[in-house]
Amino acid sequence: MPDVKPDIILKYFPDLTEKQLGQFSRLFELYSFWNAQINVISRKDIEELYERHVLHSLGIAKICTFKAGESVLDVGTGGGFPGIPLAILFPETQFYLVDSIGKKIKVVKEVALALGLENLRADHLRAEQVKEKFNFIVSRAVTRLGEFYPWIQGKFKKDAVNAIPNGILYLKGGDLAEEIRESKLKAELYPLSAYFKEDFFETKYVVYVPQ
Numbered sequence: 001m002p003d004v005k006p007d008i009i010l011k012y013f014p015d016l017t018e019k020q021l022g023q024f025s026r027l028f029e030l031y032s033f034w035n036a037q038i039n040v041i042s043r044k045d046i047e048e049l050y051e052r053h054v055l056h057s058l059g060i061a062k063i064c065t066f067k068a069g070e071s072v073l074d075v076g077t078g079g080g081f082p083g084i085p086l087a088i089l090f091p092e093t094q095f096y097l098v099d100s101i102g103k104k105i106k107v108v109k110e111v112a113l114a115l116g117l118e119n120l121r122a123d124h125l126r127a128e129q130v131k132e133k134f135n136f137i138v139s140r141a142v143t144r145l146g147e148f149y150p151w152i153q154g155k156f157k158k159d160a161v162n163a164i165p166n167g168i169l170y171l172k173g174g175d176l177a178e179e180i181r182e183s184k185l186k187a188e189l190y191p192l193s194a195y196f197k198e199d200f201f202e203t204k205y206v207v208y209v210p211q
């Protein structure tokens with residue numbers, strides 16, 4: 001039987017409150033239940049939920065600590081990654097999760113409701129349909145950066161309150177040099193292997209594109 005407790009989250013985020021730990025602890029049960037009905041995580045990955053989905057999502061938190069009152073858009077959230085783990089970690093930041101596939105957003109809403117995440121809302125929308133502006137836009141490898149950027153261009157707030165300027169925080173793996181060149185964006189690469197020691201993170205990055 002795999003270890004399906006959130007110990008790996010505590011290893012890297014030891015200052016969780018009891019409430020946060022309780023919310024992280026429930027993720028396996030909730031995703032196991034919903035994944036059996038609506039496939040949002042590959043079947044072989046569900047047992048690696050905490051490492052490959054939850055901790056991977058929280059890699060963004062190693063680069064940027066979201067502030068109270070900031071707003072974050074998660075584009076192409078799928079089953080709620082990286083948005084749901086980040087919303088647990090930053091309860092005073094507002095998260096808006098969108099995906100073009102309605103049944104995935106149903107899972108997001110059900111998980112958020114079960115966890116009592118009052119700082120998260122989710123809609124069945126394409127990124128281009130979102131009219132609001134945000135401090136940060138996050139996503140997990142939905143497409144190449146050059147294709148992604150036009151979807152979210154112009155959706156950033158002017159006022160920055162964070163230690164880093166408002167921008168994109170994009171989780172991506174592999175050799176990204178050509179993709180960044182092709183996008184013509186000024187991007188900074190943060191290797192997740194600098195923060196997490198598991199083999200899974202060897203080739204994983206947070207790509208930060210300030211606006």
